[in-house]
Amino acid sequence: MTKKKMASALTVEEKHRLYEDSVQCHEADIEFINKEYKRLFKRDPLSLREDFGGTAAMACDWVKQDATRTAWGIDLDPEPIEYGKKHHYTRLNEEEQTRMKYIEGNVLDEFDFKSDVIVAFNFSYFCFKKRKQLLEYFKKVHQGLKDEGTFFIDLFGGTECFQPMEEKTKHGTHNYYWDCDRYNPLTGEVLYYIHFKIDGVKHKKVFTYDWRMWSPAELREILEEAGFSKSIIYWEGDEEDGTGDGEFYPSEDEENCDSWVTYICAIK
Ligand SMILES: C[S@@+](CC[C@H](N)C(=O)[O-])C[C@H]1O[C@@H](n2cnc3c(N)ncnc32)[C@H](O)[C@@H]1O
Numbered sequence: 666m667t668k669k670k671m672a673s674a675l676t677v678e679e680k681h682r683l684y685e686d687s688v689q690c691h692e693a694d695i696e697f698i699n700k701e702y703k704r705l706f707k708r709d710p711l712s713l714r715e716d717f718g719g720t721a722a723m724a725c726d727w728v729k730q731d732a733t734r735t736a737w738g739i740d741l742d743p744e745p746i747e748y749g750k751k752h753h754y755t756r757l758n759e760e761e762q763t764r765m766k767y768i769e770g771n772v773l774d775e776f777d778f779k780s781d782v783i784v785a786f787n788f789s790y791f792c793f794k795k796r797k798q799l800l801e802y803f804k805k806v807h808q809g810l811k812d813e814g815t816f817f818i819d820l821f822g823g824t825e826c827f828q829p830m831e832e833k834t835k836h837g838t839h840n841y842y843w844d845c846d847r848y849n850p851l852t853g854e855v856l857y858y859i860h861f862k863i864d865g866v867k868h869k870k871v872f873t874y875d876w877r878m879w880s881p882a883e884l885r886e887i888l889e890e891a892g893f894s895k896s897i898i899y900w901e902g903d904e905e906d907g908t909g910d911g912e913f914y915p916s917e918d919e920e921n922c923d924s925w926v927t928y929i930c931a932i933k
Pocket residue numbers: 688689716717718719720739740741742745770771772773785786787788789792
């Protein structure tokens with residue numbers, strides 16, 4: 666009989682490292698934003714506000730791209746901010762550090778600056794379960810943008826996202842599990858967990874997401890109500906084997922599939 670290994674809790678460091686290695690690809694997000702912003706306004710975006718920024722790895726990479734770029738990373742929780750300061754802020758040289766700021770605060774707060782781009786990635790705004798709350802947030806974002814301002818969010822869907830199931834992805838050092846525990850068809854509420862397996866030990870419920878699933882049509886209507894002049898929704902192209910090719914194009918009509926992830930860009 667094989668003995669199960671005893672699970673000692675992950676350290677805060679391990680938890681954030683595993684999360685970043687498993688779910689983030691902010692290089693691709695930045696490339697997409699640069700390309701789309703330039704297509705819309707014929708210039709490069711300079712300032713970025715990363716809402717729900719967590720460790721704000723993206724904001725740190727943003728200021729590295731050009732000496733005229735500035736960024737803010739906003740999060741309620743001091744724990745990912747501490748991790749970000751230790752592992753990402755320290756990747757910046759002294760001059761770059763002057764252009765990047767962590768803010769421990771609520772995305773619903775008033776801020777004394779405006780930016781070209783605001784992002785809310787990894788579906789973090791799904792934490793607003795009521796239409797009224799999401800509208801309030803989108804209005805605050807609208808106020809926080811400069812005239813040529815764009816708000817980028819990501820979203821996911823497809824038939825699988827409503828099925829209680831656990832999806833495993835292998836990474837170099839560990840396995841990552843995306844666990845849909847519950848979907849309430851009457852309220853649209855979902856409960857997701859992230860588990861990790863490392864060195865033979867499965868660490869369960871390292872992150873918990875108690876969300877509402879928002880549909881693209883609902884999001885675009887609420888963005889319009891919040892004052893955005895236009896929203897663009899994208900769809901990802903296919904590889905020959907049917908997986909996504911990482912290239913997103915504006916679209917209004919697509920066939921549903923088991924699982925999809927895409928962006929909406931809302932223009933001030
Ligand atoms: C899913 S994580 C996203 C982290 C990062 N943006 C990413 O792409 O991986 C959500 C983060 O949102 C933060 N958060 C939740 N509600 C918030 C709020 N009202 N204002 C600011 N941050 C919030 C949490 O502390 C958490 O770090």
